[in-house]
Amino acid sequence: MAEAPRANLDAERLLAHYRMMNRIRAFEEAAEAAQKSGEVKGAIHLSIGQEAIASGVCANLRRSDLIASNHRGHGHTLAKGASPAAMMAELFGRATGTCHGKGGSMHIADFDIGMLGANGVVGAGILIAVGAAQGLKLRREDRIVACFFGDGAINRGPFLEGLNWAKIYELPVLFVCEDNGFAAMTRTASLSAGGGPDARAQSLGIPATLVDGNDVAAVDEAARELAQRVRGGGGPQFLLARTYRLRGHTVTDAAGYRSAEEVAAKQRDEPIGRCAETLLVAGRSEAELALIAAEARREMADAVAAAREAPWPSRALAWADVQDVGSPQEARR
Amino acid sequence: MSTLSYLEAARLALAQEMRRDPLVWALGEDLGRGGIFGQYKGLIEEFGPERILDTPISEAAIMGTAVGAALVGTRPVVEMRFADFALCAVDELVNQAAKARYMFGGQGRVPLVVRQPSGMWRSSAAQHSQSLEAWYAHIPGLVVVAPATPADNFGLLKAAIRCEDPVVYMEHKDLWGLTGEVDERADPLPLGVARRVREGSDVTIVTWSGMLRRVEAAAELLDGGPSAEVIDLRTLYPWDRDLVFASVRRTGRLLVVHEAVQTGGFGAEVAASVAEALFDLLRAPVRRLGAPRIPVPYAPPLEEVCKIGGAEIAEAVRAMVG
Numbered sequence: 001m002a003e004a005p006r007a008n009l010d011a012e013r014l015l016a017h018y019r020m021m022n023r024i025r026a027f028e029e030a031a032e033a034a035q036k037s038g039e040v041k042g043a044i045h046l047s048i049g050q051e052a053i054a055s056g057v058c059a060n061l062r063r064s065d066l067i068a069s070n071h072r073g074h075g076h077t078l079a080k081g082a083s084p085a086a087m088m089a090e091l092f093g094r095a096t097g098t099c100h101g102k103g104g105s106m107h108i109a110d111f112d113i114g115m116l117g118a119n120g121v122v123g124a125g126i127l128i129a130v131g132a133a134q135g136l137k138l139r140r141e142d143r144i145v146a147c148f149f150g151d152g153a154i155n156r157g158p159f160l161e162g163l164n165w166a167k168i169y170e171l172p173v174l175f176v177c178e179d180n181g182f183a184a185m186t187r188t189a190s191l192s193a194g195g196g197p198d199a200r201a202q203s204l205g206i207p208a209t210l211v212d213g214n215d216v217a218a219v220d221e222a223a224r225e226l227a228q229r230v231r232g233g234g235g236p237q238f239l240l241a242r243t244y245r246l247r248g249h250t251v252t253d254a255a256g257y258r259s260a261e262e263v264a265a266k267q268r269d270e271p272i273g274r275c276a277e278t279l280l281v282a283g284r285s286e287a288e289l290a291l292i293a294a295e296a297r298r299e300m301a302d303a304v305a306a307a308r309e310a311p312w313p314s315r316a317l318a319w320a321d322v323q324d325v326g327s328p329q330e331a332r333r
Numbered sequence: 334m335s336t337l338s339y340l341e342a343a344r345l346a347l348a349q350e351m352r353r354d355p356l357v358w359a360l361g362e363d364l365g366r367g368g369i370f371g372q373y374k375g376l377i378e379e380f381g382p383e384r385i386l387d388t389p390i391s392e393a394a395i396m397g398t399a400v401g402a403a404l405v406g407t408r409p410v411v412e413m414r415f416a417d418f419a420l421c422a423v424d425e426l427v428n429q430a431a432k433a434r435y436m437f438g439g440q441g442r443v444p445l446v447v448r449q450p451s452g453m454w455r456s457s458a459a460q461h462s463q464s465l466e467a468w469y470a471h472i473p474g475l476v477v478v479a480p481a482t483p484a485d486n487f488g489l490l491k492a493a494i495r496c497e498d499p500v501v502y503m504e505h506k507d508l509w510g511l512t513g514e515v516d517e518r519a520d521p522l523p524l525g526v527a528r529r530v531r532e533g534s535d536v537t538i539v540t541w542s543g544m545l546r547r548v549e550a551a552a553e554l555l556d557g558g559p560s561a562e563v564i565d566l567r568t569l570y571p572w573d574r575d576l577v578f579a580s581v582r583r584t585g586r587l588l589v590v591h592e593a594v595q596t597g598g599f600g601a602e603v604a605a606s607v608a609e610a611l612f613d614l615l616r617a618p619v620r621r622l623g624a625p626r627i628p629v630p631y632a633p634p635l636e637e638v639c640k641i642g643g644a645e646i647a648e649a650v651r652a653m654v655g
Contacts, residue, residue, distance in 0.1 A: 099438030109437040116404055117437055121428055127394055131401025138407055161394035321439040323498040325476045325524045326571025
């Protein structure tokens with residue numbers, strides 16, 4: 001397997017990543033607080049600690065490219081270009097949400113920016129991404145699809161079926177496995193046979209690249225190379241990004257199955273701090289970086305404030321967009 | 334007009350829709366060799382291997398990739414080989430296809446058809462014989478169609494392919510060879526509209542798919558006795574309540590006949606709806622005839638236990654009319 005080369009990003013691009021990762025972090029910390037206060041009702045799955053993968057991969061996608069995501073998808077969605085205000089309103093279940101409050105965190109989608117949906121079923125996004133790529137190929141379009149999933153997904157059938165499918169038809173898919181070490185509340189390695197996600201991909205003839213998923217520059221460089229290959233007709237590519245989930249499976253999971261020492265050690269390796277170190281060495285000031293972080297927090301505080309004030313969806317919306325033929329009507333239950 | 338088999342009618346409908354719309358394509362196992370029953374015979378020669386896609390035996394991927402391909406604007410026709418095998422793809426159909434549009438607040442449509450050859454046929458036993466239409470009728474977001482004649486398999490498949498919703502399309506395997514007149518230039522049939530196959534005054538028999546022939550045979554057996562009106566629902570969701578209710582208003586009696594297991598079958602929905610709406614008009618209790626709640630066995634004499642014949646239907650009618 002190829003190891004990603006040591007990255008040497010220009011400082012402006014790295015600064016853009018720093019900004020994006022701070023926005024993702026601030027969004028999720030605000031969402032976390034809103035769930036703890038009871039304002040966000042449904043389960044949310046945080047990607048805190050994993051922001052570099054979303055930022056690094058999506059920086060190499062065009063607006064017209066597509067992504068499919070999983071239940072831990074806030075970062076992917078923001079990095080692809082969605083409005084945090086609409087996303088936060090969705091978490092609050094409001095009419096101004098990306099899905100008018102009908103989906104919540106696990107079903108955020110924004111087709112305008114090529115985000116084909118988070119998914120409440122582990123691994124389900126893989127087949128949707130592969131199918132979207134097949135549709136694009138059938139339509140002779142040059143767009144590509146990136147597909148985000150976790151290491152837990154590799155034990156589901158759709159992982160095997162979807163990777164095999166993408167390879168036999170040489171579809172334009174970039175598979176991005178975010179290996180955060182946990183499948184829900186269990187260590188993935190304890191329940192996974194064989195050599196891991198990349199070995200499984202390679203067994204199907206899909207080239208796999210391993211990258212430090214907490215090094216945003218490395219992710220960016222690796223994703224750039226892989227996206228180019230996919231775009232150039234090179235068939236599906238697989239990026240295995242090693243990271244660590246700093247929070248529990250959900251906000252309400254205290255993650256007592258791992259030690260505080262382990263989490264503290266991983267905290268020192270988290271991607272935003274590492275990016276800041278690189279930027280400081282490159283001559284950026286502490287004040288500039290602090291300002292970026294503060295701006296991100298303000299943006300997300302504004303998103304929360306707007307969501308709080310936004311109207312609930314009208315009850316009529318419960319009946320809308322079920323289906324055209326046999327559309328349900330309230331009077332005729 | 335041509336005389337076509339149920340199978341040929343569907344093949345013609347698919348070919349016509351593929352000529353009409355380059356975004357229509359089909360995917361499934363063995364399609365390049367015509368499919369297991371020959372429903373796709375000759376299509377790869379006309380449309381090529383990209384639009385008549387040979388797939389691995391990966392039901393979840395067949396269904397799941399079709400969802401993704403539909404979301405980007407193509408119109409996949411998904412072949413599941415046997416309805417029983419579609420159970421390997423239930424997440425993709427029920428959690429993804431049926432719900433994507435709704436969950437995403439109206440962003441995106443999933444205009445796909447999933448063909449599920451159904452029912453008892455040639456001693457196929459427990460894993461190749463099921464009629465599971467009630468499962469899908471239960472799922473918001475899905476349209477469920479079950480044609481009983483060659484003309485309907487032509488007109489309804491065309492309608493299903495043009496439909497913007499995901500359509501579960503259940504063809505009965507025992508009907509593949511059934512021949513009938515088909516207008517090859519006919520427009521698609523409307524979905525959700527039943528057909529009154531036979532007029533009658535004493536009892537309304539509602540049925541669909543492979544049971545229509547048995548019900549028609551029963552109606553013949555009753556000649557000179559009670560007069561049965563026969564309705565082929567054709568579409569199970571949405572089902573044609575108006576036609577059924579209008580008929581029961583006249584006859585005052587309802588018998589629902591289906592091949593599927595009676596317990597929790599779609600007949601229960603029809604029966605309950607009529608009982609709720611028309612109880613005061615009923616001249617006899619609503620009745621259902623469906624299979625016993627046993628897996629379909631292999632040996633012909635055992636398989637017979639699951640089947641409802643014309644004589645049984647006729648007897649039920651006589652008992653209702655009294």
